[in-house]
Amino acid sequence: MFPDNRHVKQQASQRRKAGVAETRFSMPSAKIRQRGSRRVRLTLFGAAGEVTGSCTLVEGADANLLVDCGLYQGSHEAHQLDRFTFQPWQVHAVILTHAHLDHAGLLPWLCRSGFVGPVFATPGTRDVCQVLLTDSAKLQEEDAAYAERHGARPHPPLYTRADIPETMSRFVAVDYRWPFEVAPGIGAEFYEAGHILGAASVHLTLGRREVVFSGDIGASGRPIVRDPEPPHHAHTVMTEATYGDRLHSPIASSIEALAQAVRDVVKRRGVAMMPVFAVGRTETILYELGQLMRAGHVPPVPVYLDSPLAVEAIAVLRRHLEYYDEEARALLQQGIDPLAFPSLRLVRTPEESRQLNDLAGPALILAGSGMCTGGRVRHHLRNRLPNPRDMVIFVGYQAHGTLGRLLADGVGEVKLYGEEVPVRAEIRSIEGFSAHADQKGLLEWLKAIKGVERVFINHAEPTAAAAYAEVVDQAGLPRPLVASFGQTVEL
Numbered sequence: 001m002f003p004d005n006r007h008v009k010q011q012a013s014q015r016r017k018a019g020v021a022e023t024r025f026s027m028p029s030a031k032i033r034q035r036g037s038r039r040v041r042l043t044l045f046g047a048a049g050e051v052t053g054s055c056t057l058v059e060g061a062d063a064n065l066l067v068d069c070g071l072y073q074g075s076h077e078a079h080q081l082d083r084f085t086f087q088p089w090q091v092h093a094v095i096l097t098h099a100h101l102d103h104a105g106l107l108p109w110l111c112r113s114g115f116v117g118p119v120f121a122t123p124g125t126r127d128v129c130q131v132l133l134t135d136s137a138k139l140q141e142e143d144a145a146y147a148e149r150h151g152a153r154p155h156p157p158l159y160t161r162a163d164i165p166e167t168m169s170r171f172v173a174v175d176y177r178w179p180f181e182v183a184p185g186i187g188a189e190f191y192e193a194g195h196i197l198g199a200a201s202v203h204l205t206l207g208r209r210e211v212v213f214s215g216d217i218g219a220s221g222r223p224i225v226r227d228p229e230p231p232h233h234a235h236t237v238m239t240e241a242t243y244g245d246r247l248h249s250p251i252a253s254s255i256e257a258l259a260q261a262v263r264d265v266v267k268r269r270g271v272a273m274m275p276v277f278a279v280g281r282t283e284t285i286l287y288e289l290g291q292l293m294r295a296g297h298v299p300p301v302p303v304y305l306d307s308p309l310a311v312e313a314i315a316v317l318r319r320h321l322e323y324y325d326e327e328a329r330a331l332l333q334q335g336i337d338p339l340a341f342p343s344l345r346l347v348r349t350p351e352e353s354r355q356l357n358d359l360a361g362p363a364l365i366l367a368g369s370g371m372c373t374g375g376r377v378r379h380h381l382r383n384r385l386p387n388p389r390d391m392v393i394f395v396g397y398q399a400h401g402t403l404g405r406l407l408a409d410g411v412g413e414v415k416l417y418g419e420e421v422p423v424r425a426e427i428r429s430i431e432g433f434s435a436h437a438d439q440k441g442l443l444e445w446l447k448a449i450k451g452v453e454r455v456f457i458n459h460a461e462p463t464a465a466a467a468y469a470e471v472v473d474q475a476g477l478p479r480p481l482v483a484s485f486g487q488t489v490e491l
């Protein structure tokens with residue numbers, strides 16, 4: 001059954017009651033049309049005016065497909081599922097740009113809710129999905145169990161670990177630059193996006209129309225992953241613009257700031273905590289620490305990677321040496337593992353993690369989550385924030401409303417596990433390690449695509465989107481439209 005308009009209106013009124021910002025929601029498009037003899041159209045079901053929940057429905061002449069199927073993370077979880085005006089069984093195929101949960105995290109829900117088609121992704125994305133989706137399912141089970149134990153409102157998981165084998169069985173792995181047919185009349189090809197292992201931009205051919213979905217575009221010159229490779233030609237481009245309003249500081253100065261922080265913490269025999277997300281930042285930091293130690297710029301200080309998820313993700317990276325960039329390959333040829341060094345320790349069990357409470361410095365602890373909203377980093381913070389010899393080094397973006405942001409902003413006290421914890425440890429923030437291209441990188445990527453007639457910005461906060469639209473316009477390209485939620489674009 002299609003949800004009718006009344007259903008959609010009810011959802012909108014529920015959102016208003018729940019306090020969900022109405023500006024983020026314009027009325028979704030009508031139901032999916034009958035197949036055959038119809039024009040191609042795209043409808044955005046996520047990441048419009050924000051940077052989470054990526055999901056775009058592509059209605060071709062004879063098939064419907066989704067490009068990404070992402071979880072809403074953070075404050076907009078209220079419309080996790082009610083944003084969709086299609087039924088899972090109406091989707092014939094899914095194409096994933098990459099494995100981050102805000103792009104792939106709803107896939108197991110889709111598969112258990114009636115979707116029976118293939119999921120096209122690069123081999124790297126498939127393998128990272130196995131790790132991240134399993135972890136996401138586990139967290140949802142734990143949240144549901146916690147809600148039940150504490151008599152809270154029932155909070156059923158969207159999916160559980162039992163759904164993962166079936167989800168993974170739908171994957172069809174296709175490598176970069178290998179054109180394939182997604183469904184009758186729809187061709188596709190993956191291009192390196194340079195963001196995380198396996199990340200791709202997707203080039204779709206629908207009849208005579210060519211559409212590119214950028215996925216998340218990485219910055220050039222980042223370690224391990226290759227630089228982004230823009231598709232050569234397209235009529236329509238749907239691009240991200242997460243950092244569309246800023247320029248990253250040069251990577252060399254970020255690396256020097258990291259080296260200085262390590263030297264300072266070693267000098268005072270402290271422990272530095274580095275909150276990191278498992279896929280995207282951990283490998284970058286391990287690579288840079290290894291390079292700094294091998295060059296003698298920092299002493300071989302013990303580094304504890306206290307994240308089972310990151311340990312698994314690193315194992316996936318090691319299975320895909322074919323995706324490494326030239327610098328990482330050069331290290332391999334010299335017999336050096338780009339993701340390891342002699343003083344690196346992998347911490348797996350909760351007991352091993354707790355033992356780090358008594359660790360004497362100097363040492364570094366890398367633990368999730370990257371914005372301190374969950375994970376093992378929180379117990380390290382409770383333990384070490386009161387100690388002036390210790391340090392917190394932020395190497396990633398800290399969103400509003402997160403514990404990481406509070407600390408980065410310099411609060412004197414935080415609440416952890418119901419306790420007031422004084423912040424006496426030093427807090428440092430190092431920018432420039434982002435897995436996203438900045439304004440210059442985004443523009444270079446877009447300019448390399450020939451024949452572009454229309455540009456849509458998706459996956460950007462409103463100020464970043466507006467600033468990026470301006471520079472694209474000034475560069476003589478078609479002025480981008482900032483996509484809004486539920487918007488339908490005819491091609």
Ligand SMILES: [Zn+2]
Binds near residue numbers: 098100195216
């Ligand atoms: Zn991403």
